[in-house]
Amino acid sequence: MASSEIQSDVYEFSNVFDFLNTTNFSDFEVVCGDFTFKVHRIIICQRCKYFKNLNGVNWMETKDAKATFTDEEPAIIARLLIFLYRGTYPEQDIARSGIKQFETIDDPYRFPGKLELLHAKMYALASMLDLRELFDAARIPFKRTYQHDAYIIRDEWADLVQYVYTSTSDSTADSHLRRIMLKGMQLAICYDTTRVRPDNLRRAIHAAPDFGFDIAMTCIGGESYTCNNCGRDQKLLFD
Numbered sequence: 013m014a015s016s017e018i019q020s021d022v023y024e025f026s027n028v029f030d031f032l033n034t035t036n037f038s039d040f041e042v043v044c045g046d047f048t049f050k051v052h053r054i055i056i057c058q059r060c061k062y063f064k065n066l067n068g069v070n071w072m073e074t075k076d077a078k079a080t081f082t083d084e085e086p087a088i089i090a091r092l093l094i095f096l097y098r099g100t101y102p103e104q105d106i107a108r109s110g111i112k113q114f115e116t117i118d119d120p121y122r123f124p125g126k127l128e129l130l131h132a133k134m135y136a137l138a139s140m141l142d143l144r145e146l147f148d149a150a151r152i153p154f155k156r157t158y159q160h161d162a163y164i165i166r167d168e169w170a171d172l173v174q175y176v177y178t179s180t181s182d183s184t185a186d187s188h189l190r191r192i193m194l195k196g197m198q199l200a201i202c203y204d205t206t207r208v209r210p211d212n213l214r215r216a217i218h219a220a221p222d223f224g225f226d227i228a229m230t231c232i233g234g235e236s237y238t239c240n241n242c243g244r245d246q247k248l249l250f251d
Contacts, residue, residue: 028055032097032111040067041078042093047086047117049093053077059096062141087119088133092146101134101149103127127157128172132189136179139186155192170216177220194226 031037031052038050040063057064066079081089087106094102094109105122106114121130131154138146176189200207217224 029094029098029110031055032093039077042089043078043080044082044084044086044089047089049089051093056093056096060141060143062143084133084137086117087121088130088137090114090117090119091130091134092137092141095146095149101146101153103130103153125166125168128154129168129175131157132172132176132179135189136175139180151188151192154189158192158196167212170212170219173216173223174219177223182222190223190226193223197227 032049035050038052040051040053040056042049042051042056053063053067057067063079090106090109091102094100094106094111102109106117106119107122120126131150134150135147135154138144138150173193176193180186180189182190197208197213217227
């Protein structure tokens with residue numbers, strides 16, 4: 013009988029993802045808003061430098077076994093933990109992640125129109141945590157959804173510009189999302205002006221003045237291309 017009980021336990025938790033947000037062997041808490049995630053230091057410290065440094069060398073002796081994220085949302089932190097435990101980028105609705113406890117989390121990013129903001133927030137969080145794998149994983153779908161969708165004409169676009177420019181820097185290592193947005197704007201101006209709403213552009217530049225400066229800088233130099241509207245050679249600064 014003891015043998016069958018052991019086999020049952022091994023089967024139930026054969027994948028480390030099954031441990032996420034359970035009390036089974038959890039020794040650390042990640043707090044965000046009103047939600048507390050039960051996690052395991054041996055997993056999160058191995059896969060994220062931020063948690064490893066937070067716990068220090070003698071992490072088993074750490075008394076305050078807790079990390080608090082005051083500027084994030086539970087839906088974002090839940091996706092971070094899914095990435096750390098499963099190793100896949102969680103684009104889908106977290107209620108469908110297979111974790112029953114996550115079903116109670118308010119997830120505004122489950123709607124298609126919010127995907128770009130989701131990717132931007134995951135990118136910014138990865139940058140803060142020095143989590144390069146997540147950094148790259150968020151950048152790729154941001155570029156895909158931003159370039160293949162007429163996002164510039166949406167009301168949410170100016171808010172996305174503001175978030176990207178306030179959560180990232182202009183350094184080469186941290187400017188990927190800025191460059192993607194600038195290229196999208198530049199191509200829209202020269203190839204399809206119906207995708208440019210003056211009111212949206214004005215609001216975006218007012219919220220993020222550096223965005224307006226960067227648009228102006230595209231006139232200075234870069235790779236040449238032919239504008240569909242005027243037929244003249246133009247410069248594409250951002251690749």
